[in-house]
Amino acid sequence: MIRLKYTPIALLGIGFLALTNFTTESNSLVPLNLPSLKEVYKDDFLIGTALNAGQIDEKSPKETQLIAEQFNAATPENIMKAEVIHPRWDQYNFTYADKLVEFGKKNKLAINAHTLVWHSQLPPFVRKIKRADSLQLFLKEHIQTVAGRYRGKVQSWDVVNEALNEDGTLRKSIFLNKLGEGYLVEAFRLAQAASPETQLYYNDYNNEQPAKRAGCIEIIKKIQAAGVRIDGVGIQGHWHVGKIPLQHIEESILAYAALGVKVAITELDIEVLKRDFQGAEVSQRMSNEQGLNPYTSGLPDSLQQQLARDYESLFKLFVKHKDKIARVTFWGVHDGQSWLNGWPVRGRTNYPLLFDRQYNPKPAFYKVIQAHQ
Numbered sequence: 382m383i384r385l386k387y388t389p390i391a392l393l394g395i396g397f398l399a400l401t402n403f404t405t406e407s408n409s410l411v412p413l414n415l416p417s418l419k420e421v422y423k424d425d426f427l428i429g430t431a432l433n434a435g436q437i438d439e440k441s442p443k444e445t446q447l448i449a450e451q452f453n454a455a456t457p458e459n460i461m462k463a464e465v466i467h468p469r470w471d472q473y474n475f476t477y478a479d480k481l482v483e484f485g486k487k488n489k490l491a492i493n494a495h496t497l498v499w500h501s502q503l504p505p506f507v508r509k510i511k512r513a514d515s516l517q518l519f520l521k522e523h524i525q526t527v528a529g530r531y532r533g534k535v536q537s538w539d540v541v542n543e544a545l546n547e548d549g550t551l552r553k554s555i556f557l558n559k560l561g562e563g564y565l566v567e568a569f570r571l572a573q574a575a576s577p578e579t580q581l582y583y584n585d586y587n588n589e590q591p592a593k594r595a596g597c598i599e600i601i602k603k604i605q606a607a608g609v610r611i612d613g614v615g616i617q618g619h620w621h622v623g624k625i626p627l628q629h630i631e632e633s634i635l636a637y638a639a640l641g642v643k644v645a646i647t648e649l650d651i652e653v654l655k656r657d658f659q660g661a662e663v664s665q666r667m668s669n670e671q672g673l674n675p676y677t678s679g680l681p682d683s684l685q686q687q688l689a690r691d692y693e694s695l696f697k698l699f700v701k702h703k704d705k706i707a708r709v710t711f712w713g714v715h716d717g718q719s720w721l722n723g724w725p726v727r728g729r730t731n732y733p734l735l736f737d738r739q740y741n742p743k744p745a746f747y748k749v750i751q752a753h754q
């Protein structure tokens with residue numbers, strides 16, 4: 382005989398709960414009915430995005446859904462930089478980095494951690510360090526602690542970020558000035574020891590340009606010659622509409638791959654506003670003259686189409702070299718989030734990404750989808 386486990390009243394209650402649950406869940410789970418970047422490129426390379434603190438906090442359900450549907454990799458835009466994660470000698474703040482790891486697990490995103498050694502966004506106590514042995518100690522403890530904590534939890538680390546000048550010489554950063562060029566090999570050695578399974582990258586902007594590329598090749602060779610592991614090079618990919626250096630990018634992919642390392646495009650965006658220089662040197666600024674913010678109420682169609690064509694050419698090139706490319710990461714989910722709204726001129730309305738401020742796909746999104754043939 383079948384015994385009823387629940388009374389009709391209880392069943393009614395369960396039914397009601399299921400219904401409310403379904404309704405709330407379904408609001409956030411209705412698929413956006415878009416082709417998915419990560420699906421389309423799944424056999425080629427990972428498709429990543431930079432995430433800011435609000436996104437890690439899941440402030441907007443629609444944005445979280447877009448992230449989960451479109452991307453399979455994520456880089457923290459700021460929250461793993463030394464300034465945030467290591468504010469004082471003996472104090473670390475792992476709150477957001479831990480949250481990011483959880484967010485990644487939940488949404489099946491490989492985490493590409495950024496960044497262990499960078500002259501910018503350093504906490505004030507590091508800038509005050511006078512003695513070489515103190516800076517050496519900071520470097521060691523920072524890498525051991527931070528990379529060690531996320532061992533097995535992140536797929537890759539940008540171990541060193543932006544150590545080069547445009548002419549390929551080493552940037553006179555606090556690290557070079559106090560420790561000499563040996564700090565580069567040392568950083569990779571420490572990262573390898575602290576997080577042996579993690580892929581280790583050198584990351585820079587404009588390192589597709591011949592002179593800087595040559596400097597980058599020197600760095601890779603030095604690390605390799607010291608018997609230390611370097612798995613890849615990040616070409617950040619902060620480019621300008623109508624001026625994508627496709628030939629230099631292709632030459633660089635080939636040159637880096639020839640050294641036995643993978644290439645990742647780590648911070649892709651395409652600037653559509655006027656700027657007097659290329660790259661992403663955060664200390665460079667332009668004054669806020671009239672006429673520098675012309676598209677506050679929308680991007681003209683001609684530029685929208687040019688942006689789409691530029692993205693299409695880039696992705697065709699990436700597909701051509703998919704065996705050498707590990708990942709392509711956009712520097713943000715949508716235009717409203719982009720750092721380019723605030724740099725090199727504050728308060729501009731920029732349009733560098735594939736999704737607009739309402740999270741809707743732009744023509745460039747569809748071109749990227751189509752570029753995969």
Ligand code: 9MR
Nearest residue numbers: 458459501502542586617648661663720
């Ligand atoms: O996108 C980041 C922005 O929010 C920060 O204000 C800025 C501060 O330096 O850093 C931006 O990210 C940079 C990245 O970490 C390294 N390459 C250049 C990126 C754009 O400046």
